[in-house]
Amino acid sequence: MEEETAEVSVRRLEQVGCQQRLPETDEEAAKVEELMAEELSNLSMSEQDVVSFEVHGIAFEVEETPELIAQSLIEMEEALQEIKKKPAYEKALKMNPSYVTGQSFRLQFLRCESFNCKNAARRLVLHFQQKKQLFGSGDVLARDVRLSDMDAGDLEDMKKGAIQLLPTCDVSGRAVWCFFLRKWAEKPKAKTAVSLSLNPL
Numbered sequence: 063m064e065e066e067t068a069e070v071s072v073r074r075l076e077q078v079g080c081q082q083r084l085p086e087t088d089e090e091a092a093k094v095e096e097l098m099a100e101e102l103s104n105l106s107m108s109e110q111d112v113v114s115f116e117v118h119g120i121a122f123e124v125e126e127t128p129e130l131i132a133q134s135l136i137e138m139e140e141a142l143q144e145i146k147k148k149p150a151y152e153k154a155l156k157m158n159p160s161y162v163t164g165q166s167f168r169l170q171f172l173r174c175e176s177f178n179c180k181n182a183a184r185r186l187v188l189h190f191q192q193k194k195q196l197f198g199s200g201d202v203l204a205r206d207v208r209l210s211d212m213d214a215g216d217l218e219d220m221k222k223g224a225i226q227l228l229p230t231c232d233v234s235g236r237a238v239w240c241f242f243l244r245k246w247a248e249k250p251k252a253k254t255a256v257s258l259s260l261n262p263l
Contacts, residue, residue, distance in 0.1 A: 118233075120233065120234065123234070124173075124176055124177050130177065131165075131169065131172075134172050134177050134179055134182075135165065135168060135169075135172075137179035138168060138171075138172060138179040138182050138183050138186075140179075141179050141180045141182070141183035141184075142183045142186065142187070144183075145183060145184065145187055148187045148190075148191075150187075150190040150191045150193065150194040150199075150203065151186065151187045151190040151191070153190075153194070153199060153203060153204075154190050154193075154203045154204040155204075157201065157203060157204035158201075158204030158205060161204050161205060162204060168182075168186065171183075171185050171186045171189070190203065193207075197211055223242065224241065224242050225239065225240070225241055225242075226239070226240050226242070227239055227240075228240060
């Protein structure tokens, strides 16, 4: 049921045109806000509390034990095997298996999904899919993104300071990214914004 609801939300974002970018007009922003309000109203009270806590930096923390990490990594691998179509992931795995299967690398996805192993597996597959779309199938697919992977336009966008990492974390110790879209005279490049999120902090 949860997956069906997520798929409906994705389709509606696609209709608005904002699945993989920020709203560009007041009309688009209003539609996205309307969709978010509707999705929140469909949540139970306990689910709404979880969202509220997450936004305000008092999110539920999973107690990480060696046993939990080991079991979660196993279940994440099992979930990956159940995903049939994952060409970018499989190519990266062949290129650099120690990177793709590394514990510290995969833990990023598990932590992002609060150790929901199936969601973490899906996020990992989407990560490589997006990375391939932005940078191609070269060696960058199976390693961290570097400044040398950027072209002149990407570097110029970064120098404008439209995307900045705050020097302090929120109350939960999470890093905070700020987007100052007005600093970009032209439409911001998706490659610049997304590639910053592809590397661990």
